[in-house]
Amino acid sequence: MCGIIGAYSPSPATLAEDVYLGLYALQHRGQEAAGIAWTDDDGSIVCRKGPGLVHTALDQAEMSRIVCRSAVGHVRYATAGGSAACNIQPLTANTLARGSFAVVHNGNLPDAQTQRIALEGRGALFQSSSDTELILHLISHQPGRPFLDALSQALRHLKGAYSLVFLHDDKLIAARDPWGFRPLVLGRRGDVTYVASESCAFDLLGARMIRDIEPGEIIVIDQSGCQSFRIPHSSKRQFHCAFEYVYFARPDSIIDGVSVYNARKNMGRALARSCTRCLGGCKQLERPLVTGLPDSGTIAALGFSEESGIPYESAIVRNRYSGRTFIEPTQRVRELGVLKKLNPMKQMIQGRDLIVVDDSIVRGTTSIKVAQLLRDHCGAKGVHMCVSSPPVAYPCFYGIDTPSRKDLIAARLEGEALRKHLGVDSLFYLSKAELVEAVGLPESRLCTACFDGNYMEEEDNEQSDL
Numbered sequence: 001m002c003g004i005i006g007a008y009s010p011s012p013a014t015l016a017e018d019v020y021l022g023l024y025a026l027q028h029r030g031q032e033a034a035g036i037a038w039t040d041d042d043g044s045i046v047c048r049k050g051p052g053l054v055h056t057a058l059d060q061a062e063m064s065r066i067v068c069r070s071a072v073g074h075v076r077y078a079t080a081g082g083s084a085a086c087n088i089q090p091l092t093a094n095t096l097a098r099g100s101f102a103v104v105h106n107g108n109l110p111d112a113q114t115q116r117i118a119l120e121g122r123g124a125l126f127q128s129s130s131d132t133e134l135i136l137h138l139i140s141h142q143p144g145r146p147f148l149d150a151l152s153q154a155l156r157h158l159k160g161a162y163s164l165v166f167l168h169d170d171k172l173i174a175a176r177d178p179w180g181f182r183p184l185v186l187g188r189r190g191d192v193t194y195v196a197s198e199s200c201a202f203d204l205l206g207a208r209m210i211r212d213i214e215p216g217e218i219i220v221i222d223q224s225g226c227q228s229f230r231i232p233h234s235s236k237r238q239f240h241c242a243f244e245y246v247y248f249a250r251p252d253s254i255i256d257g258v259s260v261y262n263a264r265k266n267m268g269r270a271l272a273r274s275c276t277r278c279l280g281g282c283k284q285l286e287r288p289l290v291t292g293l294p295d296s297g298t299i300a301a302l303g304f305s306e307e308s309g310i311p312y313e314s315a316i317v318r319n320r321y322s323g324r325t326f327i328e329p330t331q332r333v334r335e336l337g338v339l340k341k342l343n344p345m346k347q348m349i350q351g352r353d354l355i356v357v358d359d360s361i362v363r364g365t366t367s368i369k370v371a372q373l374l375r376d377h378c379g380a381k382g383v384h385m386c387v388s389s390p391p392v393a394y395p396c397f398y399g400i401d402t403p404s405r406k407d408l409i410a411a412r413l414e415g416e417a418l419r420k421h422l423g424v425d426s427l428f429y430l431s432k433a434e435l436v437e438a439v440g441l442p443e444s445r446l447c448t449a450c451f452d453g454n455y456m457e458e459e460d461n462e463q464s465d466l
Contacts, residue, residue, distance in 0.1 A: 107161030268303025
């Protein structure tokens with residue numbers, strides 16, 4: 001999972017600073033690296049990037065001095081390709097035939113290795129292990145076509161998740177895969193046009209959201225305005241990632257017409273209805289209290305409290321200077337991250353039954369540590385874990401770093417065995433049907449593969465040889 005943003009102005013403007021600020025708003029989507037590329041006066045691509053958070057990787061003072069007509073930015077959470085410096089985006093290419101261009105990518109291409117081997121057999125030299133570089137080579141191996149035609153044909157050959165923004169020839173070009181796995185939105189402020197992973201980036205920039213870029217759509221933004229084209233591929237159905245609504249997206253974003261905040265609150269309400277039925281209306285609990293694991297469990301906890309009538313308190317405080325533990329790259333850092341990230345308030349918890357609402361349980365690391373903290377250090381009478389999504393039991397191949405079922409606790413344990421392993425008094429999950437209803441999109445438009453193993457089927461695609 002990554003965050004991407006692009007900006008275009010018909011006249012020179014401080015767009016690099018706009019992109020820098022937009023990346024701040026998208027920091028939750030990637031914390032390993034950040035980068036910005038822009039087009040200079042002679043049409044060349046200039047790029048700055050580095051490891052770490054946005055303010056560490058990039059010099060804000062430098063960005064504020066750059067005047068250009070187009071720029072793109074990226075915050076990285078490594079899935080395919082790993083965390084090596086060569087994989088930090090934007091990726092750039094300088095060619096005699098097509099000039100300079102740059103790309104930022106959010107998503108994952110499961111068949112990238114197969115296509116890479118084929119291209120290497122034809123003489124392609126890859127500089128990184130990122131699946132994003134494959135797109136650059138697919139474009140470059142079509143010397144007889146204009147850039148936009150080459151891009152369109154290249155995208156025909158891709159199966160998987162890709163939201164892309166390109167810089168080329170002083171144009172901004174955005175594309176979203178035909179299945180719509182990852183979000184991509186279009187916005188505007190005055191005569192400046194933006195594309196970004198989430199609408200929350202526009203709020204910081206003072207821009208208004210125009211619409212979602214549609215699955216299978218290519219948008220070209222230049223001096224003549226915005227033009228829309230279609231990727232020459234017809235998908236059988238859409239696969240908007242349900243986990244965006246559960247965890248990844250910021251709650252103040254609108255994705256494919258759905259408020260993430262409202263979706264999470266609906267998840268909490270549905271969870272409360274099923275949970276309280278199982279607990280007999282919670283009458284046997286000792287002074288019950290609802291709290292959420294900050295931050296992504298907080299809104300579902302509010303919905304749970306409103307639906308159940310059980311009071312809500314922010315009983316677990318988050319260190320605002322700690323990153324998101326789920327997207328930390330190693331297990332050891334994730335374990336340490338829980339301890340440095342969360343601080344339960346003993347005076348609020350001691351002697352009470354605590355209903356803890358979390359957005360998901362992926363590896364189980366956080367849940368085990370939290371249960372220990374609440375019971376052993378804070379004296380909770382009972383810890384009741386309520387999860388506002390179904391069990392994550394299958395790996396994601398479209399942009400989430402769960403490559404193997406052995407990494408997923410719900411794939412190895414279920415029911416009573418899982419409850420005991422987590423060390424909680426009771427454990428409740430949202431059903432898939434309840435999740436779909438809470439989001440408010442038809443099931444045929446959502447990807448729920450990480451919950452049910454129903455991956456995108458192979459689709460016939462009439463592809464011309466590159």
